[in-house]
Amino acid sequence: MAIEVLGTTPDARMGDVASAAGVVRRTVYGYFPTRSDLLVALARRAVSEIAAVLAEDAPVGKAADVAWADFIARLWPMTHRYRVLVVLRRGEFGEGIHALLGDVEQSLADLVERGQRSGAFGRHLPAGVLSQAAWSAVFTIADDELSRMELDVSAVILTSLLMLGVPESRAKVLAEQAGRA
Amino acid sequence: MAIEVLGTTPDARMGDVASAAGVVRRTVYGYFPTRSDLLVALARRAVSEIAAVLAEDAPVGKAADVAWADFIARLWPMTHRYRVLVVLRRGEFGEGIHALLGDVEQSLADLVERGQRSGAFGRHLPAGVLSQAAWSAVFTIADDELSRMELDVSAVILTSLLMLGVPESRAKVLAEQAGRA
DNA sequence: GGCGCATTGCACACCGGTGTGCAACCATGA
DNA sequence: TCATGGTTGCACACCGGTGTGCAATGCGCC
Numbered sequence: 001m002a003i004e005v006l007g008t009t010p011d012a013r014m015g016d017v018a019s020a021a022g023v024v025r026r027t028v029y030g031y032f033p034t035r036s037d038l039l040v041a042l043a044r045r046a047v048s049e050i051a052a053v054l055a056e057d058a059p060v061g062k063a064a065d066v067a068w069a070d071f072i073a074r075l076w077p078m079t080h081r082y083r084v085l086v087v088l089r090r091g092e093f094g095e096g097i098h099a100l101l102g103d104v105e106q107s108l109a110d111l112v113e114r115g116q117r118s119g120a121f122g123r124h125l126p127a128g129v130l131s132q133a134a135w136s137a138v139f140t141i142a143d144d145e146l147s148r149m150e151l152d153v154s155a156v157i158l159t160s161l162l163m164l165g166v167p168e169s170r171a172k173v174l175a176e177q178a179g180r181a
Numbered sequence: 182m183a184i185e186v187l188g189t190t191p192d193a194r195m196g197d198v199a200s201a202a203g204v205v206r207r208t209v210y211g212y213f214p215t216r217s218d219l220l221v222a223l224a225r226r227a228v229s230e231i232a233a234v235l236a237e238d239a240p241v242g243k244a245a246d247v248a249w250a251d252f253i254a255r256l257w258p259m260t261h262r263y264r265v266l267v268v269l270r271r272g273e274f275g276e277g278i279h280a281l282l283g284d285v286e287q288s289l290a291d292l293v294e295r296g297q298r299s300g301a302f303g304r305h306l307p308a309g310v311l312s313q314a315a316w317s318a319v320f321t322i323a324d325d326e327l328s329r330m331e332l333d334v335s336a337v338i339l340t341s342l343l344m345l346g347v348p349e350s351r352a353k354v355l356a357e358q359a360g361r362a
Numbered sequence: 363g364g365c366g367c368a369t370t371g372c373a374c375a376c377c378g379g380t381g382t383g384c385a386a387c388c389a390t391g392a
Numbered sequence: 393t394c395a396t397g398g399t400t401g402c403a404c405a406c407c408g409g410t411g412t413g414c415a416a417t418g419c420g421c422c
Contacts, residue, residue, distance in 0.1 A: 013409065024370055029411065122349070124339045125322070129332070133322050133340065140317045144310050151310070158305045159314065163344045168303070194379065205400055210381065363422105370417070380407080387400070392393100 010039065010087045039088065040100075046082050047100050050075070054107050064115030065166055069178035071111075072138055072157045079142035086139050108135060112164065122165020134160045154179025189261055191220065191268045220265070220274065221281075227263050228281050231256070235288050245296030246347055250359035252292075253319060253338045260323035267320050289316060293345065303346020315344045335360025 009016075014035060018025045032038035053074050058067035075082075088097045105128075112131040115121035125133065141156055158175035162168065190197075195216060199206045213219035234255050239248035256263075269278045286309075293312040296302035306314065322337055339356035343349065 014411090015409085025410095026371075026412095027369055030368080033411085035410070122343070124336050124343075125332075129322060129325050130340075132325055133318055136321045137314055137318050137344070140321070141306070141310060141314050144313055151306075155305050159311075159344055162303070162305075162346060163318070163340055165343060165349065168346065168348060195381090196379085206380095207382095207401075208399060211398080214381085216380070365422085366420095368417105368419090371415095373413090375410105375412085377410080378408100380405105382405085383403090385400105385402090387398105389398085390396090392395085 010084050014038075039084070042084055043088060043097055043100055046085055047104055049078075050082060050085075051104050051107070054104065054111075058107070058111050063120065064111055064118060065120040065161065065164075065170070065174055066178070067111060068115065068134075068164065069157050069161060069174040070181070072135075072160055073153055073178040073181060075135075075138060076142070076153050076156055079139055083139065083143075086136060105132065108132075115164065120166065124165060130164065134163045137163060152179065189264055191265050195219075217274075220269065221277065223265055224269060224274075224278055224281055227266055228285055230259070231263060231266075232285050232288070235285065235292075239288070239292050244301065245292055245299055246301040246342065246345075246351070246355055247359075248292060249296065249315075249345065250338050250342060250355040251362070253316075253341055254334055254359040254362060256316075256319060257323070257334050257337055260320055264320065264324075267317060286313065289313075296345065301347065305346060311345065315341045318344060333360065 014028055015025045017038070018028045021028070028038070032041060054071055057070040057074060058064075085097065085101060089101070108131040109128045112121055112134070113127035116123050116127055121130070124130070138156060138160055141151070141159065154175040157178055158171055161171040161174060166174070195209055196206045198219070199209045202209070209219070213222060235252055238251040238255060239245075266278065266282060270282070289312040290309045293302055293315070294308035297304050297308055302311070305311070319337060319341055322332070322340065335356040338359055339352055342352035342355060347355070
C-alpha cells in the first residue's frame with residue numbers, strides 16, 4: 001500500500017506511490033486530489049494508530065517504566081510505517097503535522113513526566129524533550145539498515161529505558177519482559 | 182554564510198543560500214557550478230571539522246567514556262552546522278555522503294567498541310548501531326526548539342552517556358566535568 | 363447484451379527550481 | 393584614466409513533478 005512507500009520515503013513521487021499500490025498515477029488522484037492530501041491522510045492514520053497503541057499500553061494505573069517498555073515493544077515492528085511522521089515534522093508540513101502529532105507527543109511527555117515524578121525516570125532533561133529524544137531514538141535505531149534485521153526488540157527497549165534514566169538492573173528486567181511478550 | 186542556512190535546512194533553494202550569504206543567486210554559481218557541488222563541499226567541510234574534533238578529544242590513551250563526554254561537549258554548540266550530514270544521509274546523496282561520513286562513523290564506532298571492551302559502555306547494542314544512535318540522539322535533542330536555548334550541555338552529555346550504558350553515578354560526574362570545560 | 367463505475371492511457375498546462383549567456387556595473391589598483 | 397575581475401540583473405532554456413481533461417477500455421452485475 002501507499003503507506004509502505006511513503007512511510008519509508010515521504011518524498012516519493014506520486015508515480016512511485018501509485019505503482020507501489022499496483023495502480024496508475026492517474027488513479028491516485030481519484031482518491032487524493034493532492035499530494036498534500038495524501039500525506040496528511042497518511043499522517044493522520046499513523047497518528048491515530050499510534051495513539052491507540054499508546055492509550056492501550058499506558059493506562060493511568062500502570063507504572064510508567066513498564067508502560068514505556070510495552071509501548072516501545074509494540075511500536076518497534078511498525079517503525080517503518082511511522083517514519084512519515086518523523087521526517088514530515090521538518091519540512092513543508094511542519095506546522096500541520098505538528099498539530100496532528102500534538103496529542104501523541106503530549107501523551108508521551110505526560111507519561112515521562114509521570115515516570116519522573118514517581119522516580120522511575122531521571123530528571124536530567126525536561127519531560128517534553130526527554131520523551132521526544134527517547135522515542136525518536138527508536139526510529140534512529142530502526143533506520144540503521146544493519147540493525148533492522150538481526151536486532152532484538154528488547155535491546156532497543158533497553159536502550160530507550162537507559163536514556164530515560166532507568167537504572168541498568170531494572171531496565172534489563174523490564175526490557176526482557178516486554179520484549180518477550 | 183552558506184553553511185548556516187543549509188546546515189539547518191539542506192533543502193533550501195539556491196536563492197536562499199545566496200541571499201543568506203549577502204549575495205545574488207547568479208554569483209553562487211560562480212563558486213559552486215551545481216547545487217550538488219555546494220552540498221558536497223559543505224558536507225566535506227563539516228565532516229573534516231568533526232573528524233578533527235574527534236581526533237583531538239579521543240586520543241588512543243584516553244578512557245572511552247571521558248573521551249565521549251568531551252567530544253559531545255565540543256560537538257553540541259555546533260550541531261546546527263552539522264545537521265546537513267544527518268539530513269543528507271537519507272535522500273538523493275545517500276551513497277556519496279555515506280562515503281564521506283564513513284571514517285567519522287567508523288571512529289565513533291571504534292570509540293564505542295573500545296568503551297565496551299573496557300566495560301565502560303554497555304553491550305546492549307552492537308558498537309556500530311549504538312554509536313550511531315547515541316550521536317544522532319544529540320542532534321535530535323538539538324532539533325527540539327524548546328531545548329536549544331535553555332538547555333545545559335551537561336544534560337545532553339549525560340543523556341548520551343546513559344544511552345551508552347554508563348551507570349548513572351559515573352555518567353553524572355563525567356557530564357558535569359565535561360560540561361564545565 | 364447493456365448499464366455503471368472504476369481504471370487506464372495519453373496529452374497537456376503549469377509551476378518552481380536549476381543552470382547559462384550576456385551585457386552592464388562597480389570597485390580596486392596600476 | 394584605463395584595465396581587470398568579481399558582482400549584478402535579466403532573460404531564457406530546461407527539467408521533473410504535479411494536477412487536469414477526455415476518450416477508451418475493461419469488468420462485474422442485473
